[in-house]
Amino acid sequence: MGIPSIQPYFMPRKEELPKNRMSWTPEPGRAALLIHDMQQYFIDYYDPQASPVVELLENIQKVRARCRALGIPVVYTMQPPEQTAEERGLLLDLWGPGLTAHPHKHPIVNELAPEDTDTVLTKWRYSAFQRTELLDIMRRWRRDQLIICGVYAHIGCMLTAGEAFMNDVQPFFVADATSDFTRNWHEMAMTYVAQRCGVVLSTRDVLDALAESSPRAATLDLERLRGEVADLLERPVSDIQSGDSLLDLGLDSIRLMTLVERLRAAGIDISFVELAERATLDDWWEILAARMPLGRGKGPERERAHGVRG
Incomplete structure (x- = not known):
């Protein structure tokens, strides 16, 4: 029960990414960025001086900076510090009390602290779409692409990508801006997304795609x-x-x-x-x-x- 101690492992390199079945490309006018569960509680299971968490933090910062420069909305998910047994549901059986036992570790890590203009959603289950306003917000924004970063790759990140696909939102799984319990679980998540519901990209792929794109222009009066x-x-x-x-x-x-x-x-x-x-x-x-x-x-x-x- 509970999250295991996470041993260092090397982040996937671009040449190691699985082949995608789809050829979708992120576009500034269609995309939103999701920074998934990057709370101190979850990051503390890693060695802060080793891979993959060093690259994880650096790469999410790079993607976030590019998205903000292009006016792409940034959304965070955060699990609440206090949950009743009823609110936690079956997660209690599988993972124990989680953050409830460590409420002081609730905040997003300092390196990725949200800005006032970012959207922060309280998250209750694996998928960022479950019991949240994420889908409604994206529809209001007229956004139908979701760039996914964060932890853990084979749990919330992968399930969020799958649910995005089932709601006709194109998910982009940023392989080296997500991390997991082990390299094997990380690879499984990438393979599933690439073959079943989305597009797996490296941070460099995302930055290049967004650099090549530009917001559509028209006159403003x-x-x-x-x-x-x-x-x-x-x-x-x-x-x-x-x-x-x-x-x-x-x-x-x-x-x-x-x-x-x-x-x-x-x-x-x-x-x-x-x-x-x-x-x-x-x-x-x-x-x-x-x-x-x-x-x-x-x-x-x-x-x-x-x-x-x-």
Whole structure:
């Protein structure tokens, strides 16, 4: 019962990855990044100075940095520090009390601590989709690809990839940004995903794919911004008046974060807090017009910028 002591092993190299049946490629406008259960409790079973955990932390940091630069949403899962026997269910029989016995080890490891704009989900079962809002959130974001990093490869990471596939979400299993109890279990997880439900990639593969891709461009002006907001609110454009409170119209934090990610992907440096503190379209446009890549101008020049979506 419980997680075994994990002995060091070498991370899989690119040339050792299994052959994929699918040829899907991660795209900035379609993908979300999942950082799965990277809590101190789970990482403490590794030797912190040895493979695979050294590469695990470095590679997740690299993937996360590339995703953030491209406006790809970052999602974390965290198992709760306190669970009743009923909440833990059959996990109690198989793994014992888990984090409940070590609540001080609940946080994400310092190297990967979430930012305020990241989404953090409480996770109750192996798959990140079970008893969470992950699928609903991805559908709101209109994201149908999931880049999976974290621990443990043959348990939560693999089951999450399988469930993503069953919900028509393309999973990308980052082989050297996941780790496991042993190299054999790690290889089993990679082989299963590559052959049955997803695409197995190295960190370098992910970085190269995202570097070659670029957010789709279009012009952004006040009317296009109005259209983006109407799209997020699922309302006719005519309902969105420049002086109306967008919060009163139903713009919640998840929809607002989606807009922020789209704007960042278009090269506009804007934060969630900056938009959340202002309630109207006119207020937003005053900020955004000065932040667009081509800068503030007069007449047509002020109306031009790289777009939110194609």
